[in-house]
Amino acid sequence: MITDKLAKNSxxxxxxxxxxxxxxxSSRIRLARNVSGYPFLSRASDDQRRELAERLRIHLDSRAxxxxxxxxxxxxxDDLDRQMLVERHLISRQLVESKGTRGVAIxxxxxxxxxxxxxxxxxxxxxxxxxxxxxxxxQINGIDDRLEDNIEYxxxxxxxxxxxxxxxxxxxxxxxxxxxxxxxxxxxxIERVFRAAKxxxxxxxxxxGEGTEATGDLFQIxxxxxxxxxxxxxxxxxxxxxxPRIIDYENLARQCLIKERPLGWMTVSFAPTAF
Amino acid sequence: xHLPCNACKKQPATVHMTDIxxxxxKRERHLCETCAQKEGITxxxxxxxxxxxMLTAFIGGGKVTAQQIADLRCPKCKLSFVEFRNNxxxxxxxxxxxxxxxxxxLIERAHHGASQHVGKTPRKIDRPRPAESDLIxxxxxxxxxxDNEQYEEAARIRDRIQKIETP
Numbered sequence: 001m002i003t004d005k006l007a008k009n010s011x012x013x014x015x016x017x018x019x020x021x022x023x024x025x026s027s028r029i030r031l032a033r034n035v036s037g038y039p040f041l042s043r044a045s046d047d048q049r050r051e052l053a054e055r056l057r058i059h060l061d062s063r064a065x066x067x068x069x070x071x072x073x074x075x076x077x078d079d080l081d082r083q084m085l086v087e088r089h090l091i092s093r094q095l096v097e098s099k100g101t102r103g104v105a106i107x108x109x110x111x112x113x114x115x116x117x118x119x120x121x122x123x124x125x126x127x128x129x130x131x132x133x134x135x136x137x138x139q140i141n142g143i144d145d146r147l148e149d150n151i152e153y154x155x156x157x158x159x160x161x162x163x164x165x166x167x168x169x170x171x172x173x174x175x176x177x178x179x180x181x182x183x184x185x186x187x188x189x190i191e192r193v194f195r196a197a198k199x200x201x202x203x204x205x206x207x208x209g210e211g212t213e214a215t216g217d218l219f220q221i222x223x224x225x226x227x228x229x230x231x232x233x234x235x236x237x238x239x240x241x242x243x244p245r246i247i248d249y250e251n252l253a254r255q256c257l258i259k260e261r262p263l264g265w266m267t268v269s270f271a272p273t274a275f
Numbered sequence: 276x277h278l279p280c281n282a283c284k285k286q287p288a289t290v291h292m293t294d295i296x297x298x299x300x301k302r303e304r305h306l307c308e309t310c311a312q313k314e315g316i317t318x319x320x321x322x323x324x325x326x327x328x329m330l331t332a333f334i335g336g337g338k339v340t341a342q343q344i345a346d347l348r349c350p351k352c353k354l355s356f357v358e359f360r361n362n363x364x365x366x367x368x369x370x371x372x373x374x375x376x377x378x379x380x381l382i383e384r385a386h387h388g389a390s391q392h393v394g395k396t397p398r399k400i401d402r403p404r405p406a407e408s409d410l411i412x413x414x415x416x417x418x419x420x421x422d423n424e425q426y427e428e429a430a431r432i433r434d435r436i437q438k439i440e441t442p
Contacts, residue, residue, distance in 0.1 A: 034368065043352045043366035058410060119364070141395070148397055154368035159382070160392025162368040166378060167385045169371075171394045201387050227382065228389020 002070040002106055003081040011088040012110040018130020023247050025178040025218060028089070029136045029235070030125040031144055032163045032172035036152040040164035041100075041117055049101045049117055056116050059150050060105035069112075071105045089127055094118055112143065119164050120172075122147070131243060133175065137235050160227065170227030175238050179246060182217040183253035190219075193246060201225045202242065221246070280307035282314075349373040410439055 009015065013026040034040060035055070038048055057071050074082070074095065085091045090113040091104050102117035115123040124147075126140040154162040160170040168174070184190040197204050205220045221242065223234050278288040286307030293303050306314070347356035354366030356374050365371070371378065383390050413436050420429035 036368065039352045039367035040365055042362070042364045043354060054414065144395075145398065153397055155397050156368070156371055156392070158391055159371055160394065160396075162371055164364045166365065166371075166382050169382065170386065170389075170392045173394075225386045225389070227386035228391060228393055230394035232394075 001077075001081075002072065002108065003077065003084060005108070006088065006106075006110060007081075007084060013089065013127050013129045016129055018128060018132055020131040020243075020247065021129065023179055023181070023250055024131040024243065025180055026089075026127055026129055027131055027133050027136060027178070027238075028125060028127040028176045029133070029140050030123055030174045030176075031140060032120040032161070032168045032174075033122040033124065033144070033147070034154040034162055034164070035121045036154045038121065041119065041121070042164065046100060052121055053101045053103055053116050056114075056122060056151070057103070057105075059147055060114055060116075067108075069105050069107055071103055073101070073103045075101070090125075091115055092118060092123075112139070114143075120168070131177065131239075133177070133235050133239050137231065141231075167224070168226050171229070171231050171234070173226055173231050173234060174222055175234055176220050176222035177238060177243055178218055178220050179243075179250070180217060181219055181246070181250050183257050184246075184250050185217045186257065187253050189249070189253055193219075193249065196245075197221060197242075200237075200242065278305045280310050281305050282310035283307060286310070344377045347374050347377060410436065413439070 018024070018026075035052060038044060038052055041049065044052070053073075060069055060071055072085075074091075077085070082091070082096050085104070085106075086093055086096060088110065090106055090110065092115065095102055095104065095115050095118045098118070100117065102115075104116065105114040107113070111128055112124075112126050114125070124140055124143055126136045126143070128136055156162050161172040163169050163172055181190060181193070184193060194204050201224050203222050203224050205222065206215060206218070221238075223238070225234075280286045280288045281304055286309065288305030289308055290306045290311040291303070292306075293301060296302050344356055348354070349366060349370045350373065351369040352366035354370060356377055359365055359370065359374065365374075379390055413432055417429055417432040417436065420426075420432055
């Protein structure tokens with residue numbers, strides 16, 4: 001099973017430093033898609049869930065991707081491996097906790113995963129180290145095109161790609177960038193980032209997404225608006241506007257910290273204590 | 276020491292307001308409960324807060340009544356709009372049309388005022404190919420045959436699957 005291979009190495013997004021890796025830990029895009037002719041999962045019967053998984057599996061296992069992907073039926077994966085897949089950001093906690101037929105196709109290089117029967121029928125995700133949003137978009141767009149050649153997606157002329165939750169409707173795209181912002185946290189300036197992000201309709205979350213704590217000063221910035229803007233525009237906003245600004249701000253905070261708290265203060269703590 | 280009401284000059288003022296006149300001047304007003312109600316500033320205690328009216332005004336600018344919204348139900352998946360509001364998830368793609376009257380304002384709020392898709396559209400829309408449906412059926416039959424220890428039948432099905440998979 002692919003989990004045995006994964007366990008031998010650390011996650012690709014952590015193992016090698018990528019562009020802007022001094023601040024950008026990883027970047028990710030996911031697309032939410034549903035298959036036309038089936039209800040969304042909250043109203044799907046067990047048979048419909050099974051049928052969906054079988055149909056989708058055929059395309060994920062197709063000859064074109066043979067050897068590059070492995071499909072896991074989540075019921076066949078033990079708890080420890082499930083936990084590892086969550087930690088590697090290859091599946092969501094929601095997929096683990098939900099019931100019924102569900103699975104995930106994982107690429108052997110661990111950059112890509114396609115969750116089947118999570119909140120939507122398909123959640124396609126590409127995750128890479130550092131800031132690589134353009135490459136990620138090209139890759140995920142290609143995967144989506146290949147699936148679309150064989151599957152009829154639920155699509156609406158006005159609302160675009162239809163999703164179980166209307167907050168994802170339209171492009172179904174979620175662009176997330178994981179940033180390490182210790183200086184902004186230490187100086188308290190992170191609050192300004194939160195406010196600016198809110199004004200720009202962006203969400204700031206912890207390491208494992210929705211509802212998780214920002215442990216280790218790692219913050220995930222992601223778009224919330226998925227309708228009314230094209231995928232490329234959303235990606236460009238992150239690339240040209242949002243992330244460079246936060247990086248500049250973090251660098252400024254780092255420089256301020258170095259000026260205000262020169263190394264001398266650290267040596268004090270190593271000085272022998274007077275009795 | 277109570278301020279007297281600016282309107283009736285009798286009752287003590289309990290409602291205090293500061294607003295800006297169209298000329299840009301700050302204006303303070305102090306009214307008693309009765310006069311404030313008469314002017315429509317505070318709601319009438321006898322059921323002035325009409326939930327129906329509020330919902331109607333909120334959702335459809337007076338065009339759709341709350342009752343109409345409560346009655347919305349998708350003909351396909353049978354989900355009601357009330358059920359959707361309770362758990363936040365739609366039941367099937369048709370809900371977007373079935374609930375459109377009520378849903379569009381929610382969508383606009385979630386997407387910074389937008390309600391029209393911009394971006395990628397499917398390149399080509401195909402029905403599932405016959406071979407695909409056959410494979411699903413055959414794989415199911417294969418499992419059934421093995422479960423029933425009908426190994427000859429299972430081998431036949433396996434061969435047919437292989438034929439479809441490697442044309």
